[in-house]
Amino acid sequence: MQHTGGNQHNNENAYLPGEWQVFPDTGLLIKAGHQIQAEPKVMSVLEWLLQAGGRLVTRDELIEKVWAHVVVNDEVLTFALNDRGLSG
Helix, strand or coil: CEEECCCCCCCCCEEECCCEEEECCCCEEEECCEEEEECHHHHHHHHHHHHCCCCCCCHHHHHHHHCCCCCCCHHHHHHHHCHHHEEC
């Protein structure tokens, strides 16, 4: 996966996993010209997974890193990983 330092979307950082363009600063995902807007926590989960670079990431690690200092259960993470957190 490639990570860029700038693009046409306000010079924000972009990740390029496969055919996707992922823009964490705006929550935008683009594939073949189709744009999807991700909710902030959904994008935080996706960005953490992308930063892991293929390393196995546990549910506990995701909850600790994305929801730091907030008590949440597995259901919250499951929601973030499902497409219900995406619109487009």
